Amino acid sequence: MNPFLRFLSELQDITLMIWSVLVGLTKSPRYFKEMFQQMDLIGVGSIPIILLTGFFTGGVLTLQSYPTLAYYGGQSETGMLVTSTLIRELGPVLTALMVAGRIGSAISAELGSMVVSQQIDAMRALGTDPIRKLVTPRIIALLLMAPLLTVTADIFGIMGGAIAGNQIYGHDYNVFINSMRNGIEIEHIIGGMIKPIAFGFIIGVISCHKGLGTTGGTVGVGRSTTNAVVLSSIVVIIADFFLSRVIQTVLVTRY
Amino acid sequence: MDSFDKKISANEKTNRPDRVIPAIEFRDVHLSFDDKKVLDGVSFTVRRGETKLILGRSGGGKSTTIRLVLGLLKPDSGQILIDGEDITNYSEAQMMDVRQKIGMVFQEGALFDSLSVYENVAYRLHEQGVEEEEVESEVRRMLQFVDLEDAIEKMPSELSGGMRRRVGIARALVGDPKIVLFDEPTAGLDPPTARTICELAIKLRDLEDVSSIFVTHEMQNLGYLCSEYATVDNDGQVIFEQEGEKLCLINTEVIMFRDGKIIFSGKDEELRRSDDRFIQRFINGR
Ligand SMILES: Nc1ncnc2c1ncn2[C@@H]1O[C@H](COP(=O)(O)OP(=O)(O)O)[C@@H](O)[C@H]1O
Numbered sequence: 089m090n091p092f093l094r095f096l097s098e099l100q101d102i103t104l105m106i107w108s109v110l111v112g113l114t115k116s117p118r119y120f121k122e123m124f125q126q127m128d129l130i131g132v133g134s135i136p137i138i139l140l141t142g143f144f145t146g147g148v149l150t151l152q153s154y155p156t157l158a159y160y161g162g163q164s165e166t167g168m169l170v171t172s173t174l175i176r177e178l179g180p181v182l183t184a185l186m187v188a189g190r191i192g193s194a195i196s197a198e199l200g201s202m203v204v205s206q207q208i209d210a211m212r213a214l215g216t217d218p219i220r221k222l223v224t225p226r227i228i229a230l231l232l233m234a235p236l237l238t239v240t241a242d243i244f245g246i247m248g249g250a251i252a253g254n255q256i257y258g259h260d261y262n263v264f265i266n267s268m269r270n271g272i273e274i275e276h277i278i279g280g281m282i283k284p285i286a287f288g289f290i291i292g293v294i295s296c297h298k299g300l301g302t303t304g305g306t307v308g309v310g311r312s313t314t315n316a317v318v319l320s321s322i323v324v325i326i327a328d329f330f331l332s333r334v335i336q337t338v339l340v341t342r343y
Numbered sequence: 344m345d346s347f348d349k350k351i352s353a354n355e356k357t358n359r360p361d362r363v364i365p366a367i368e369f370r371d372v373h374l375s376f377d378d379k380k381v382l383d384g385v386s387f388t389v390r391r392g393e394t395k396l397i398l399g400r401s402g403g404g405k406s407t408t409i410r411l412v413l414g415l416l417k418p419d420s421g422q423i424l425i426d427g428e429d430i431t432n433y434s435e436a437q438m439m440d441v442r443q444k445i446g447m448v449f450q451e452g453a454l455f456d457s458l459s460v461y462e463n464v465a466y467r468l469h470e471q472g473v474e475e476e477e478v479e480s481e482v483r484r485m486l487q488f489v490d491l492e493d494a495i496e497k498m499p500s501e502l503s504g505g506m507r508r509r510v511g512i513a514r515a516l517v518g519d520p521k522i523v524l525f526d527e528p529t530a531g532l533d534p535p536t537a538r539t540i541c542e543l544a545i546k547l548r549d550l551e552d553v554s555s556i557f558v559t560h561e562m563q564n565l566g567y568l569c570s571e572y573a574t575v576d577n578d579g580q581v582i583f584e585q586e587g588e589k590l591c592l593i594n595t596e597v598i599m600f601r602d603g604k605i606i607f608s609g610k611d612e613e614l615r616r617s618d619d620r621f622i623q624r625f626i627n628g629r
């Protein structure tokens with residue numbers, strides 16, 4: 089099959105999967121237990137890495153931008169710069185990339201090994217729809233957890249920025265917090281929440297699709313895991329560009 | 344004694360017209376993967392209470408045939424009927440109902456790794472939302488049937504190959520399906536364990552009136568399934584007896600696949616007498 093046809097058929101599979109998820113939502117049984125398990129795994133389990141990522145990203149933002157701002161005499165605006173960069177861009181994107189690495193790989197490896205060991209077939213043979221039992225709870229958990237993790241990353245990023253400024257450049261906390269308030273605007277917060285929801289969806293759909301599409305035994309599991317992480321990271325970054333533009337035009341009228 | 348009563352009632356049913364409808368029927372089924380023809384015009388029937396042994400080289404399309412019965416795959420052309428119902432064009436949702444009356448034993452057991460033995464066997468009942476008390480007694484009954492009550496708390500990773508296979512059988516038999524599919528249930532097992540699994544299949548056939556497909560490529564299994572039958576003796580114990588001069592088993596037949604076609608269908612005696620080179624090599628290994 090040529091690459092273009094393969095792309096189309098994969099797109100078709102993904103669309104059908106999303107459709108089955110949506111149709112499944114309207115009928116019982118709904119697998120709440122699985123959903124809470126996944127939320128715990130994705131949400132609580134990711135907090136340490138998200139915390140560290142956020143903290144040091146905020147720190148490095150201050151570290152790099154403070155001298156430049158100081159050159160123009162604008163060092164008092166460091167808080168605003170760090171905050172708006174985090175809320176608009178780095179918080180959602182870095183969180184999504186960490187989640188893609190940690191959760192996307194876990195999802196596709198788990199589903200992939202269930203495919204190659206015939207557990208998915210067994211599930212269908214026993215009368216359960218694997219989409220509803222496995223895919224839907226994971227996607228919903230990601231939709232709910234990605235924004236929460238992003239907020240966590242944002243908060244710890246701002247803290248990291250403030251602490252780095254204070255410890256390295258002797259920047260006063262009160263100045264930082266005052267200027268931070270100017271950096272928080274409602275449209276950016278809305279935009280910063282829309283993005284992680286979209287990214288969570290992208291990661292969930294791609295990882296589940298790659299996992300369920302595994303062929304070729306244990307080697308295939310490794311392959312689909314790699315593909316899931318690489319593809320969802322790339323799609324997240326591309327989607328980020330277009331989402332930013334849409335949010336800019338729709339919500340932020342100033343530009 | 345419970346099973347014995349069932350057997351009598353099963354025999355009474357023999358004259359009823361619904362006995363005439365086969366449990367499984369394939370009509371000229373074709374299936375290819377990409378360019379590779381896997382099934383090329385396969386037709387056969389499995390009557391009620393009959394066991395069909397499927398022989399054939401690995402890669403010969405045996406698992407594919409079983410997957411077609413469950414609707415896990417769809418054929419390119421031809422028809423598949425379960426209890427007289429044409430399931431060929433059934434949607435996944437419609438297949439879910441059909442699958443309720445079929446039990447499937449997978450090649451390697453295909454147990455759910457993340458669930459304990461108890462939860463694996465209970466899977467179908469949990470999905471149906473059955474009361475936990477009822478689930479527990481049913482799970483214990485099934486594990487007793489495969490002689491694995493001690494393993495109830497274990498996880499699949501702690502089990503040996505033979506135990507995994509038996510848990511797989513217990514899981515497939517929950518809900519007393521009238522059709523059971525075995526995909527190489529004895530592959531890679533030691534002879535006594537393989538024998539135990541064949542005995543389970545014989546018990547299902549003779550005491551529970553189950554129709555089944557039994558895929559294997561071990562001639563030993565063929566010997567057990569085609570020449571022994573299970574009955575209940577005066578003490579209520581299940582015993583296995585050899586068919587003899589007077590009594591010849593009619594509820595077990597063999598079909599053999601080669602290159603996606605059925606090249607033999609009939610009794611095991613006929614198979615052994617066949618002068619086909621392929622069949623002789625399959626039986627004797629040379
Ligand atoms: N999903 C699939 N995609 C492509 N080829 C397959 C698939 N499933 C089975 N095959 C091929 O079909 C043939 C028959 O497989 P199978 O029915 O598993 O054989 P066996 O008789 O050993 O059980 C094999 O050559 C296998 O490679």
Ligand SMILES: [Mg+2]
Nearest residue numbers: 405406407450
């Ligand atoms: Mg096979």
